[in-house]
Amino acid sequence: MGDTLAIALTNLTSPMVLFFALGLAAALARSDLALPEAVAKALALYLMLAIGFKGGVGVAAHGVDAKLIAALAAGAVLSALIPLVAFGILSLVSDLPRADRAAVAGHYGSISIVTLVAATETMKSLGLDYEGYLVAVAAVMETPAILTALWLAARGRKRDAAQEEENGSLFREIALNGSIVVLVGAFAIGLITGEKGLADIAPFIVDPFKGILCLFLLDMGVIAGRGLRAGYRSLTPAVIVFGLTMPLIGAVIAAPAAWAIGLSAGGAALLLTLAASASYIAVPAAMRVALPEARPAIYLTLSLGVTFPFNLTVGIPLYAAIGQYLTG
Amino acid sequence: MQTYAKKRLEIIVEAPIQERLTALLDRLAVTGYTVLPALAGRGHSGEWSREGLVGGAGRMIVIVCLLDAERVDSVLEAVFSMVSRRTGIVSICDVQVVRPEHF
Numbered sequence: 001m002g003d004t005l006a007i008a009l010t011n012l013t014s015p016m017v018l019f020f021a022l023g024l025a026a027a028l029a030r031s032d033l034a035l036p037e038a039v040a041k042a043l044a045l046y047l048m049l050a051i052g053f054k055g056g057v058g059v060a061a062h063g064v065d066a067k068l069i070a071a072l073a074a075g076a077v078l079s080a081l082i083p084l085v086a087f088g089i090l091s092l093v094s095d096l097p098r099a100d101r102a103a104v105a106g107h108y109g110s111i112s113i114v115t116l117v118a119a120t121e122t123m124k125s126l127g128l129d130y131e132g133y134l135v136a137v138a139a140v141m142e143t144p145a146i147l148t149a150l151w152l153a154a155r156g157r158k159r160d161a162a163q164e165e166e167n168g169s170l171f172r173e174i175a176l177n178g179s180i181v182v183l184v185g186a187f188a189i190g191l192i193t194g195e196k197g198l199a200d201i202a203p204f205i206v207d208p209f210k211g212i213l214c215l216f217l218l219d220m221g222v223i224a225g226r227g228l229r230a231g232y233r234s235l236t237p238a239v240i241v242f243g244l245t246m247p248l249i250g251a252v253i254a255a256p257a258a259w260a261i262g263l264s265a266g267g268a269a270l271l272l273t274l275a276a277s278a279s280y281i282a283v284p285a286a287m288r289v290a291l292p293e294a295r296p297a298i299y300l301t302l303s304l305g306v307t308f309p310f311n312l313t314v315g316i317p318l319y320a321a322i323g324q325y326l327t328g
Numbered sequence: 329m330q331t332y333a334k335k336r337l338e339i340i341v342e343a344p345i346q347e348r349l350t351a352l353l354d355r356l357a358v359t360g361y362t363v364l365p366a367l368a369g370r371g372h373s374g375e376w377s378r379e380g381l382v383g384g385a386g387r388m389i390v391i392v393c394l395l396d397a398e399r400v401d402s403v404l405e406a407v408f409s410m411v412s413r414r415t416g417i418v419s420i421c422d423v424q425v426v427r428p429e430h431f
Contacts, residue, residue, distance in 0.1 A: 231374070284383055
């Protein structure tokens with residue numbers, strides 16, 4: 001317990017969290033602080049490239065084994081199943097329309113890469129090793145949740161041939177969205193080039209990584225604060241409580257899988273982080289195409305304004321503690 | 329200078345719909361269109377701004393195309409069927425062009 005509190009305190013006073021808090025406070029105070037859209041996109045791509053590459057190098061060093069396959073399968077199953085749990089809980093505690101419940105559920109089944117990036121930094125600061133292939137698990141977890149969300153939404157409405165036609169091309173767009181292409185591509189390049197490749201580009205992807213993550217989190221804080229300012233009226237107390245507890249439920253669902261696969265303490269913590277995180281890049285865009293009647297004021301505000309800050313401040317240290325407990 | 333009457337169709341719509349909408353305009357054999365970024369605004373669905381955003385959700389774009397008056401109804405019907413359930417605005421106004429054969 002004391003260790004968990006110490007980890008939490010260290011995390012809360014890390015530059016990452018403090019820059020996020022600065023952005024959040026600035027947006028809530030109506031400051032004009034903002035990164036241009038192109039800069040924010042470039043920073044996001046940089047983070048995907050760096051974490052993907054380092055993940056690939058990690059796998060190149062340790063080799064491919066059955067654990068990797070099991071982790072990928074577990075990720076896909078978690079992503080498909082967590083929305084069912086989220087949808088059920090929302091149906092019990094809220095009177096949100098079906099489309100909103102399905103869209104929110106999809107966000108919680110899918111993942112937030114930036115939460116994963118922040119968690120890897122926490123693992124490093126705690127001295128916890130993790131399996132590099134969890135980056136690939138993250139990529140696998142992006143899409144199944146969207147399929148489940150669309151299935152949940154479709155169960156409650158008449159067939160819409162035009163929408164179904166649009167959804168057909170949607171899955172290609174999700175699978176090939178820029179973030180995933182860079183993440184998976186950089187993973188493959190890291191896998192091929194290994195430690196030598198990493199040494200070649202370390203001044204670009206290792207040394208500046210933390211500083212760029214801080215800048216990106218500053219922007220995320222601004223976006224979260226802006227979302228909260230505009231969307232807080234749309235969230236009932238029960239829905240906010242959902243946004244704070246669903247990450248924990250996702251982590252608890254993932255814990256047996258992490259234990260059964262035999263992940264390291266850091267690896268288990270990262271799988272829990274993935275299961276606990278909620279998407280705010282790929283899934284919102286997919287929902288705007290496939291479920292336009294679902295309100296971004298609900299799902300984006302919950303995902304980015306409630307769950308992301310929770311995971312960044314409280315969740316990640318907790319998942320680190322659970323990871324250490326699971327591995328004895 | 330001689331000018332000719334045409335119709336200007338302006339569609340303000342969510343960025344994730346852009347590719348679908350331009351593909352629809354292509355299928356309708358619209359001779360040309362221009363896609364513009366929209367910076368920020370406020371409407372029925374609340375405030376929005378493109379600053380700092382990484383994903384497409386939350387961003388808006390503007391698609392502008394010029395049409396011959398005879399084609400407006402057919403294009404408008406198809407466009408409206410795609411955007412009617414979404415956040416956005418579709419408007420039409422009269423304009424004058426100098427090269428009528430382009431539209």
